[in-house]
Amino acid sequence: MELSRRDFLKGSAAGIGGVFLFDALAGGVALAAPIKKIQLTRQGKETPTICPYDASGCGFIVMADAKGKVINIEGDPDHPINRGAACAKGASLRQLSADNPWRLTRPLYRAPGAADWQPVEWGWALDKIARNIKDTRDAAFLPRDKDGNIVNRTESIACLGGSALDNEECYLLVKMARALGLVYIEHHARI
């Protein structure tokens, strides 16, 4: 199903209370988002996404040019939760893009006691991080507690974060952290 930009944006006029009845795909599930073509001066590829701010789960449409540069982001009028609407943060989503000069563009490293950051290569950083994790973990790994119970944990490394990650990232993170024996695993949900 293709919608023109005209239909696409008119949609929101029906409002939250209205019911949208698009073609239900016959049998089975509709797995792909309809790709929308728009006839505008600002042209590009449109991709549906979900807002990264609060937990409402509002839908947005990202429009980007052939080089993947964001042209426009606004509410997804098909989305049942926000019907194309966006608050001040959602309407600002384009300023999160790679065009924002404050975005980090390469790994940075701050040596102990140093006064500044220095740019480093990914490979070097990842090697050193893995080495740090192993050394710190191994030095304080506790196979058994004082009563002889198997505990296989380390209290020397902590892991924070997760609510801004995707589900799949959260899952891999918890899988990795628990396999390393971490018990200090926490994130935004606690605070």
Added chain:
Amino acid sequence: MTNHWNDIANADVIMAIGSNPAENHPAAFGHITAAKDKGARLISVDPRFTRTSARADIYCPLRSGTDIAFVNGMIKYVMDDINANPRNYNMVYITEYTNAPYLINPGYKGPGELNGLFSGYDPGKKSYDKATWQYQLDDKGIPKKDKTLKDPDCVFQVMKKHYARYTPEAVSRITGCPVDTFLLAIQTFAASGATGKAGTILYAMGTTQHTYGTQNVRSYAILQLLLGNIGIAGGGINAMRGESNVQGSTDHCLLYHILPGYLGVTQNTDTTLAKYLERLTPTTKDPNSANWWQNYPKYIVSLLKAWYGNAATKDNDFAFHFLPKIQAGQNYSHIALFEAMDAGVIKGLMVWGQNPAVGGPDANLERRAMGRLDWMVVADIWHTETANFWHRPGVDPATIKTEVFLLPAVVSYEKEGSVTNSGRWMQWRWKGANPPAQARDDLWMQDQITRRLKALYAAEGGPGAEIIGSLVWNYGDEHPDVHAVAREINGYDLATGKLMGSFANLKADGTTSSGNWLYCASYTEDGNMAARRDTTPDMFNVGLYPRWGWSWPLNRRIIYNRASVDLDGQPWDKEHPVIKWNPAKGESGGWDGDVPDGGWPPINVNPQTTRWPFIMKAEGHARLFGSGLVDGPLTEHYEPWEAPVPNAMSGQQNNPVIKVWRPEEQGTPDKYPIVCSTYRVCEHWQGGQMTRNMPWVIEAQPEPFVEMSEELAAEKGIANGERVIVESARGRIEVVAVVTMRFKPFQMNGRRVHQVGIPWHWGYTGLSTGPSANELTPHVGDANTMIPEYKAFLVDVKKV
């Protein structure tokens, strides 16, 4: 949420308490407007008059930290009104679906009798022995009931006695809310107790961030159960939550005390898998109780199979000992974590898109603690205060020996994956734009680090190397395949290699895998359910959108929906049915509508094979009186750790079981007489990690401020827009004063108590900088969850 965002439009009355949806969930506020357009009333209960209050029909001011007194007063009103006007309430729901008729141990005594304590308190251990909080059992081991609700030991009567103390006058004395405003609010909300009417409670961090935050939530649940509002369309208790995937990250349990799917963390006393299961698997003797958690063994074994594959065998307890065990009784939560960091126990820290230097309580302490680390890895999209703690204002970087890595991450629309909103909708996102040159997604970073670690342990060995070696980790050579991860979370039938279609088919014998049982059915042989974009309405047109994305569990949109029908399976609310028993369906009848909480027939249709509606509770009935929490089976008012007044309800000033880490950091009202609360504004997000470098929102809300009443400003000689100092026992910050009539001093027991509030989004890094409100907040948390107290503490305010 028990319900979901679109469902709010079905409500007849909406109470926003401990929350501010107009500012913190602005786009979803449309559903509140939709409800209001149909005649619904909006009640806003908040210490300050917010943008939500501006749209509310009734605004109830209350002093920060007094929610329990307020809601307990509502419960008392409802219980009295049930006596006087039982026809205005759904008495079948109360007697058949809740534990109101259950008899409690006659030894139980409440705070009215014990000066603020429940029976079983041990002052030495600062904890309760819950023996007297249990049900009386019959000779079959099934809890005794009195469905007339007359027995003095039944929950209903125990509650009546408990809540009788919370008169409107007592509520007003504690909260500062005028009696008539309070009565108007409860009369309006209690109208949703009528059969067929719906009231919803929308809450957020104003509820949970207290030393009795869990009990705040309990009080809402008790009120909603008495009003028959759980399980129905337009009802529920709904935590709105603040980050796009905070629900998913919680479901996957990036929290010390749980494993994916809310399985309890393993502890040192779990010497075998059987012992772990014995500790955590609930049992019941009631043949009509589904007791869904009896499936615990299937879920943990399927998790172990997902993680350790062929290394998890029946002979080695499915690699049970590969899971790290916490020390029983020890706390490892956020506050404890930073205390351990400060004590030098934690040497390395990984931070994924979080900013504790701004968002953590007692921020000065937490920033200081970071300096004790050997190393820190931060993955984020731009510089954060956490990554830059070593050169924060007033600190000489040379004195901080921590090695810091700052890894450039990508934003949500530069990668592919799923997120779960607070209404439990799992939705897929596609990659729509390219990130800056070398920025990488977190999945790639995690994969790279883990593969390097596996190689290091394979080459060098080390303690527990076998665990890391056995970890199943095969997501591709270049970029990890996010779909492969999503399928692993869903799980497989290991014999056939087919994706599982439901967690009901998971096995405890090692023949199935599932990385998170709650997400089993999200990615099946039919495809990626989260990616569905089909807006076909549900059968009863109550806004379920059953083919849009996917919702846990099993695409159920309203949980506890078996309580939305009468004993014959017919909806209480004929206009907004969630499910409905259809005798003509299948061979012996079936359910129409939402995915039911189990397919068993209604109570009257088949009393033998039916199951009670609250299937996650061992007794199958919702707990008005519950022994699950550490600080009491019913809700009792205590004052915040720092309070301007003594507890007007009892001699017990604070929650008696909270852990106080730093007693020396407690401020007293003689020095700090003003109540302070922290909060967010519409234009910024959390610790600013995704807004404080965005000019469009910065110009709309450029810097932190302290809101105060005209009365307080007059007392202090402060003019609107002037810079002032706000000081607590932990820190002091200088911010702009917003003097407003939206704040009013509270009158309590003849005393005038001032309240101020500060948004907490800011810090010292980025395009928009400013002092952090969390420099003022205490390192003290909820008795059950250890969620920090951000919402009620004491300060003083001065002119600069």
Added chain:
Amino acid sequence: MAEKAILFDATKCTACRGCQVACKQWNGNDEYIPTEPNGVKASNRGSYENPPDLSPSTWLKIRFTEVESGGRVRWLFTRQACMHCTDAACVRVCPNGSLYHNGLGFVEYNKDTCTGCGYCVDACPFQVPRSTRSLLTGIAKMDKCTLCTTQGLNRLDDGMEPACVKTCPPGALQFGNRDEMVAAGRERVGTLKTMGWSGANLYGENELNGLHVMYVLDDYPAVYGLPAAPRVEGVTRAWKNVIQPLGWAVGGLTIIGLGMNWLVARTNAKKEAK
């Protein structure tokens, strides 16, 4: 083509300011506040209302007003942007016709011919247009809401609603045929009256012969900071109808004179060359 209009329902607005930002996003307006390496030159002045004023890069702004009556505090949110008046002072005072009404009834402007003289800024009864002079080029231009009709960014031509309307979460903004918006506004006012808002009114239905941005208010316009009876000042009327034609006449004569001058000069020059 049918006249169009925006209907703003102040009783539904939550001041999330999605519209304020969406306007900038779509129209490519930079932040008003200049940024600098160590932060933004912005400040809170004792209010949520920011930026402090409309500007050539802020065409729409939500105003926050606190009022208290009968012990009840109210926080009022109002939209401040071009009202697209039928009887538009700006169109009347514009010296060179850069401001004009389009076929939908909205006030458009031609930025190429605008000289940034600022007459419209002074004449507008709602204080909306803003004009600034670039320090680099010395060129001044007026800017204001174009109702998303800027060339190349024209949403209306593509059948879309203006960016502000589309983004509004509580549905406080609607866009459509003006007569339908008037009907919707009247109906809402009726509902508000039954709810006890005796002062409820539809602002802009008749003001200045009809605004193309109308407000549903639950209280009198003055409470919301709107002029109770906006009017085009006499001097402004005179400007468009009398003085400006006169000006054109004078200007025209001047140009003719200059042309004559040039012709004479050229003739003289040619003569000298010979």
